[in-house]
Amino acid sequence: MPRSKRKVAAIAYGLDFRPMFSRFFKRHPRQPVIERPVWEACAAQMPFLEELDAGSLEKLFDLADRFAEQKDFTGTHGFEVTDSVRAAIALQACLPILRLGLDVYADFVEIIVYPDRFMTPRSVVDESGVVHESVEELSGETMPGGPVVLAWPDIDPAMGAPGLSVVIHEFAHKLDMLDGEADGIPPLNQAARARWIERLEAAYSQFCDMLERVESEIPIDIDPESEAADRYYARLPLDAYAATDHAEFFAVASEAFFTMPEAIRDIFPDLHEMFTEYFGWRESAATTGSGGPAY
Numbered sequence: 001m002p003r004s005k006r007k008v009a010a011i012a013y014g015l016d017f018r019p020m021f022s023r024f025f026k027r028h029p030r031q032p033v034i035e036r037p038v039w040e041a042c043a044a045q046m047p048f049l050e051e052l053d054a055g056s057l058e059k060l061f062d063l064a065d066r067f068a069e070q071k072d073f074t075g076t077h078g079f080e081v082t083d084s085v086r087a088a089i090a091l092q093a094c095l096p097i098l099r100l101g102l103d104v105y106a107d108f109v110e111i112i113v114y115p116d117r118f119m120t121p122r123s124v125v126d127e128s129g130v131v132h133e134s135v136e137e138l139s140g141e142t143m144p145g146g147p148v149v150l151a152w153p154d155i156d157p158a159m160g161a162p163g164l165s166v167v168i169h170e171f172a173h174k175l176d177m178l179d180g181e182a183d184g185i186p187p188l189n190q191a192a193r194a195r196w197i198e199r200l201e202a203a204y205s206q207f208c209d210m211l212e213r214v215e216s217e218i219p220i221d222i223d224p225e226s227e228a229a230d231r232y233y234a235r236l237p238l239d240a241y242a243a244t245d246h247a248e249f250f251a252v253a254s255e256a257f258f259t260m261p262e263a264i265r266d267i268f269p270d271l272h273e274m275f276t277e278y279f280g281w282r283e284s285a286a287t288t289g290s291g292g293p294a295y
Ligand SMILES: [Zn+2]
Pocket: 169, 173, 247, 248, 251
C-alpha cells in the first residue's frame, strides 16, 4: 500500500473505533478510592459543610476522592494514615478549590502527617545582623513545591474548633505560593490583583488596629502570652496570628471564611466579597437567604 493510502486507512480505522471506546468508558465510571460511608462520616464531623447544597457536596466528594488518589499520604513517627485520615485532609484541602479545580495543587504530591505537633528549627536574623536560633512547635507547615506537613491532633475533625482549620490554612498558603512568593496574593489577572492588594491591605491594617486595641486593654499584671490573656484575644474576629504578615492574614482569614463565615462577612465585608468570588463560594440560603455556592 502506498504511504499516503496507509495513512488514510489508519485515520479511518481510528475514527471507526473512537465512538465505541467513548461508549465503553461511559459505561464504566471512575471508581472512588475511598468508600462513600467514610466520606459521609467524615463530612458529618465538619459542621461548616452544612453550608453546601447537595450538588456542591457531591462535587466536593468527587474532588476530594481524586485528591486522595493523586496525593501520597505518609504517616511519620508511628502515625497510621487510614482512609478516615485521608478523607479528613482531602475534604478540607478541596473546599478552597471547588471553583479553581485540582490542577492548582499539581506542584506537590506528598502530605506528611505527624501523630502530634512537631518541632522545627528556626533561624532569624535581627536588625543588627545577629542570628537567633530557636525551635518552634508547629501544627502545620508547607513550602513552595514541597510537601504539606500536618499534625493530626490539630486536623482531627472530631476536635475541630469554630473558625480554625490547619488544613485550610496550609492549603491557602499553597494557593498563595502558586506564583512562588508567600505574600497573601495568589496568581490573579492585573485588575483583580490590584483590587486584591487594596482590600487585603485594608483588612490587614484594620485587624492590626483591633489587635493593638485589645493588647492595650490587657491589664499590666497579666502576661499577654499566658492563658489569662486569652479572653481578651477572644474579642478579635480572627486568631491574633493573622497579624504576623499578609501571607498569614490570608491563610487565617481563609480558615475563618469557610468555618466561621460571619466573622469575615460582618467585620471585613469587602474581603468577604473578594473571597466569595475567588473561591467561588458563598453561604447557603439557610444562612443568608441568598442561595448556594456561586459557581
Ligand atoms: Zn501559616
